[in-house]
Amino acid sequence: MRRSVLLGCIVLTSLALAAPVARADGDPASDVLFFQDVFFPYPPPPASARARLSRAVASTYARGFRIKVAVVATRTDLGSVPSLFNKPSAYGRFLGAEISSLFVGPLLIVMPSGFGIYDGGRSTKAERKALAKLTVRGPSATALTTSAAEAVEKLNAARALRSKDIRPPIVYPRPVKARPGEMAQLTYSVIDDSERSREVIRIYDGTNQLALIRVPLHVAQYNTTRVVDWNTPASLTGSKLRYCVTPTDRAGNTGREVCETIDLGSGP
Helix, strand or coil: CEEEEECCHHHHHHHHHHCCCCCCCCCHHHHHHHHCCEECCCCCCCHHHHHHHHHHHHHHHHCCCCCEEEECCCHHHHCCCHHHCCCHHHHHHHHHHHCCCCCCCCEEEEECCEEEEECCCCCCHHHHHHHCCCCCCCCCHHHHHHHHHHHHHHHHHCCCCCCCCCCCCEEEECCEECCCCCEEEEEEEEECCCCEEEEEEEEEECCEEEEEEEEEEEECCCCEEEEEEEECCCCCCCCEEEEEEEEEECCCCECCCEEEEEECCCCC
16 A cells, blocks of 8 residues: 655655755745745745746646746845846756756746746757736736736736756655565655656665565656565565665656665554
8 A cells, every 4th residue: 555644844854954955045935945845934924825826836847847947026035146136048048057066947037127048058948938928917926926927827827837857856865664464554655857756665674675666657756765565574574674766757857766774673
């Protein structure tokens, strides 16, 4: 049996420690966009505006495409790089470089001066064409967030977000405790810029492979984990096993295999 459970703050904290987050330059969006798809300005716009933009972005991923969005209302939203305020294209290049170890894909910047679109140095002709007739509704956080939602909706309608996915997923398995003859809950999280992943799990007793489990394609986001149940053989006599997880995203990019222990000395 396979199922997903939310980990909330525990997962966010553990991934923040493990992932290569760029914090030294003080750019808030570069931190937020490692784990989320939208950076909102501060103070944030009303919940209704945030929800519309979030729905538009979620629709992008549901269609098999990708996008991240930074809504910047003031210089303060840029942290230590206020000189890039109202320079959405320049800031797009800066922010794209900051998060490139995890995400290389369409990055939409919305500022009072207009829109910027960046895709890791690749062509954004289709995106710019789709956005050409759109204008920012105003300088407030609400107007900018609404404009961002309209831009993402327009990009989806035009099917302009056809950027090639080149980043493999990253998997974070956790140590497991179980007893021989009982169920072991193999627990791990996956981060991927397409937010979709499938995994192969191999279970070892020393060098002897005991089992191979294939987990079908599923949503892979920063705040969720996977729990895969495996019935441990009652005949096992060793105190520790290994389970190794290899993730592959929807585009076929395969991440590094990462292993953790199954401790058979005690139950969960």
